[in-house]
Amino acid sequence: MTASDAKKNFYIKVKRQDGPGKNPYYQTFELPYKPNLNIISCLQAIASNPVTIDGKQVAPVVWDCSCLEEVCGACTMVMGGKVGQSCSTLVDELMERDGTGSKANPITLEPMSKFPVVRDLFVDRASMFNNLKDIKGWVPIDGTHHLGGGPRESQEEQDLRYALSRCMTCGCCLEACPQFSLEGNFVGAQVFGQTLYFNMHETGATLKDDRLNVMQQAGGISDCGNAQNCVEVCPKELPLVEAIAKIGRQTTVHSVKQFFTGKK
Ligand code: SF4
Ligand code: SF4
Ligand code: FES
Missing domain, CATH: 1.10.1060.10 (Alpha-helical ferredoxin)
Structure with missing residues (x-):
C-alpha cells in the first residue's frame, strides 16, 4: 500500500501487553488517513476512540513520550520491524517503505524487545x-568557583x-x-x-x-x-x-x- 492508495482509511496492528510478564497479543485499529501523520498522532487517535476493527471497545494503548521532537528518546518503538522514534516516523514513510497500511497488511507497532515491557508499547529503559x-x-567539579579557561x-x-x-x-x-x-x-x-x-x-x-x-x-x-x-x-x-x-x-x-x- 502506498500513501496515495490510502484515500480514506489505513490499519495499524499493535502488540499489546497488559503488564510486566503478561502474555502479549495483537489488536488492529482502523484510522482515517491524512498526509504527514506521525505514529504518535495515530496512537492519540486510538486513545480517543479505542475500538478495534472487530468493533470491540478496549483499553487505550499505552506508550511513552515527552519531547515530541526526537530529542528525549522516550517514544522509541519497533515500527514495521524497524526501531525508531514514533514522534518523528511518518505513516507515509512506513507505507512507502514497507507497502503496509492495508487491512491485510497493516502497519505493525511493537515495543522494543531488549527492555522489560511496562505496558503495551511502553518499556522500562x-x-x-x-x-x-x-x-x-x-x-x-569540586565547586562552583571560576575554573579559568579550558x-x-x-x-x-x-x-x-x-x-x-x-x-x-x-x-x-x-x-x-x-x-x-x-x-x-x-x-x-x-x-x-x-x-x-x-x-x-x-x-x-x-x-x-x-x-x-x-x-x-x-x-x-x-x-x-x-x-x-x-x-x-x-x-x-x-x-x-x-x-x-x-x-x-x-x-x-x-x-x-x-x-x-x-x-x-
Ligand atoms: S541509538 Fe544508541 S547511541 Fe544512538 S542516540 Fe540512541 S542510545 Fe544513543
Ligand atoms: S556487537 Fe558491538 S558493533 Fe555490533 S551492534 Fe552491538 S555494540 Fe554495535
Ligand atoms: S517523544 Fe521524545 S524522541 Fe519522541
Missing part, C-alpha cells in the same frame, strides 16, 4: 541509565565530542545489537559512545580509569562482536564504530598499564 551511572557518565581542543576533537553529545539514550542501538539482551550483561554501543565522550573531556577524564575498569569487565568492550548494526540504526548518527575502536584501544592501554604498575 532504566538499564541504560544504570549503565551510565556505572561508567560515571558525568563531569566531576584547554584548547582541536576542531576534530570538538566535532567528535559534539557528535557523541547527541545521544538521547533511546535504545535503538541496543535493540539492533545481536550481543545485547534483556538477561545478559553486555552494556552495548550507547555506553561505549558515552564512555568516550566523558573520557575526552578534560575534567571528565579524571574518572577515565574508573570508566575503563568497567569496560574491562564481562559485558564490556571485549564482548562487542563488531557487527556494526548499532551504527546503522542510530537516529542521531553517532560515530559508534569510531567510539568502539577508540574505547577498545583505551581499554587495552589501561590493562597494560595496570599489568606493569599493579594499580587497579
Whole structure:
C-alpha cells in the first residue's frame, strides 16, 4: 500500500501487553488517513476512540513520550520491524517503505524487545541509565568557583565530542545489537559512545580509569562482536564504530598499564 492508495482509511496492528510478564497479543485499529501523520498522532487517535476493527471497545494503548521532537528518546518503538522514534516516523514513510497500511497488511507497532515491557508499547529503559551511572557518565567539579579557561581542543576533537553529545539514550542501538539482551550483561554501543565522550573531556577524564575498569569487565568492550548494526540504526548518527575502536584501544592501554604498575 502506498500513501496515495490510502484515500480514506489505513490499519495499524499493535502488540499489546497488559503488564510486566503478561502474555502479549495483537489488536488492529482502523484510522482515517491524512498526509504527514506521525505514529504518535495515530496512537492519540486510538486513545480517543479505542475500538478495534472487530468493533470491540478496549483499553487505550499505552506508550511513552515527552519531547515530541526526537530529542528525549522516550517514544522509541519497533515500527514495521524497524526501531525508531514514533514522534518523528511518518505513516507515509512506513507505507512507502514497507507497502503496509492495508487491512491485510497493516502497519505493525511493537515495543522494543531488549527492555522489560511496562505496558503495551511502553518499556522500562532504566538499564541504560544504570549503565551510565556505572561508567560515571558525568563531569566531576569540586565547586562552583571560576575554573579559568579550558584547554584548547582541536576542531576534530570538538566535532567528535559534539557528535557523541547527541545521544538521547533511546535504545535503538541496543535493540539492533545481536550481543545485547534483556538477561545478559553486555552494556552495548550507547555506553561505549558515552564512555568516550566523558573520557575526552578534560575534567571528565579524571574518572577515565574508573570508566575503563568497567569496560574491562564481562559485558564490556571485549564482548562487542563488531557487527556494526548499532551504527546503522542510530537516529542521531553517532560515530559508534569510531567510539568502539577508540574505547577498545583505551581499554587495552589501561590493562597494560595496570599489568606493569599493579594499580587497579
Ligand atoms: S558493533 Fe555490533 S556487537 Fe558491538 S555494540 Fe554495535 S551492534 Fe552491538
Ligand atoms: S547511541 Fe544512538 S541509538 Fe544508541 S542510545 Fe544513543 S542516540 Fe540512541
Ligand atoms: S517523544 Fe521524545 S524522541 Fe519522541
